[in-house]
Amino acid sequence: MSAAVVFEPNGKFELPNTHRRLIAYTIYVGLVALAFGVTNGLAQALNYAHIDIFKYYPGMRTYYQGLTAHGVFNAIIFTFAFANGFVSLALSRALNRPLSTALLHAAFWSLAVGTVLTAGSIFSGKSSVLYTFYAPLQAHWTFYLGLALVVISTWITSVNLFVSLHRWRKEHPGERVPLMAFMAVVTYIFWDISSLGVGTEDVFLLLPWSLGLLPGAAPMLSRTLFWYTGHPIVYYWLLPVYISWYTMIPRQVGGALFSDAIARIAFLLFLCILPVGMHHQYVDPELSHGIKFVTAVLTFALFMPSLLTAFSVMYALEIGGRRAGGRGLLGWFFKLPWSDPSVTAQILAMLTFLPGGITGLMNASYNMNLEIHNTSFVPGHFHLTVGSAVALSIMGICYWLVPFLEGKRLWGRKLAIAQAYFYFVGVLIFARGLISGGLAGMPRRTAISLIPYAEPAGWRLAGILTGIGGALMFIGGALFFVVMAMTVLFGEKQTVADIPFAETIEEPLREGWQPSLDRLAYWTALSLLLVVVMYGPFLATHLPPKFVAQPFQAF
């Protein structure tokens, strides 16, 4: 029996107008941040090709100031804002139940004020500490306060989601949680646990330190707290996109999701294998071989839910392609609705995730990290994941989401399709450049156009490809903003009644083992247990903190 991924699929979906506005503005904060981020990205990519255009950027004095803006705007503001808005909408639709208006307001303002504070401190040049802000590099206190507010906005959103789910469950005893709601809530439980690290670091170590209230910084403790969050954060970027791939794309391509249970299991695996951040610290001196190897094993285990996702999503696409008359082993692929920019962008994004995942496994491979740690291999890898699998998918989602929220038709469908191809081809060339450069020892986070030593073999071609690919990505990004701005400002009026949502072929069962998947309190406890096992020993040796390092501000 098939079933919808939302509650009351045929009922009327009521989204109060204030909610519609707040969700739209939240997402626009993210898109504006992305616009700044992508603009800086162009300068960074050209830098690798030895072209220095930073001097022409108003307000950006150095490469590292721009890179701080790029990392913070893209990886923190854009992704968090989108997640807050999109996941709130998904939950509201999935339960067919309005969220709390007060909490939507609070989350929006916390995000907006936080963004302004952090952005201001970056533009002032006093916070060029990159988006990892390793102490004792010391930013202006508004940088840390702004980031705290941005994180708090995600926590407010969580409360909103959890309260709604709780109420819905009371009103519908014995019913299975609709799949889309399940995914929305697990995403935020996952993120709440994940954000404890950077939250603690920011609020208890860095903010008071930047205000002169602490005697110094504790570099190793801060760094480890950062990376405790810094890996799971990538799933916080990814899971909202997975919500689209699992519960919306199947409908958009005329297919269906096969198994409800597998989808839930994949999300729970993410939740329960959360503490793998130490793989960013493979070459840190202090951590033992043992904890590093265990981290490698867990990181590999965390690859499973993404492989399950690949299977489920590909199958859903295949069902759609075959229903449209596709034949043979691959014929269905060409029968997919490629004239729909939302679908095109997201399928291309999925394709980039393949090399993205493989290069991720390479990074994760313990001693292999000696070859590539902190080389340009790393940004090569993650522009295939967050920089395109996520970012290009979000662009694709915006192609239906913004028209839905605005009540307007999408402007420039053809341009939107071209946009996706530009970005897709661009990122492949770009990543080819950075990855090959990394294998030849080209460092990341480095103003290559200004290095005082001769470039070793292999860096030149790598840098040129990075520049060309980055320029194409920039064109793709710019076209996206043209399409969005034209839609919002000049789009024809057209109301869309509902968001796209799929059906599952194997429905969620009320008997047997499946309902235990919905017992989120237990899964949360299990997740926390592994966190304690992985990080307890480290914290025991580092608390209370030893504040040995003096602040450093030469940037």
Add this chain to the structure above:
Amino acid sequence: MAVYEKIFAAISAAVLVLLLIAVGYAAIGLGINLPSHREVIPVKPGQNLASAVLETPPFNTPGLRQIAKNKYEAVVIASAWSFLPSEFDLPAGAEVTFRVTSADVTHGFFIPGTRVNTMVIPGQISVITYRFDKPGTYLLICHEYCGLLHHTMAGKVVVK
């Protein structure tokens, strides 16, 4: 769950396990391992890290010295934006143990084309050993952002 899903999951898990075994073999069987070292710079109350580094042996005498036939120790202080010392002359086949610490912010210590790749974190000592068999000039770079002139923080290893 359908049978295809089970087959797919089983193959996926098997591939991951095989890859991990290969990595484990490289670490234990071939001895290609990550740096891991627990020594820290002792900082007395009221003292700042930079002066503590300069007082703590062996960092009170940074430099390259021979400790046995074909075996060397290089004691290096990283600080914004240079390595002290930044040039190392070695005969081919020399096995060097680098002991590196930072007097200010987090730096990196990376020699492309070798397995010398470690973070240098304030207050901690990074230790990494490598044998330079091939003659040539190797680039040494700081590969962690450490402020305005980070990209100038470099050195070299000359193997004759």
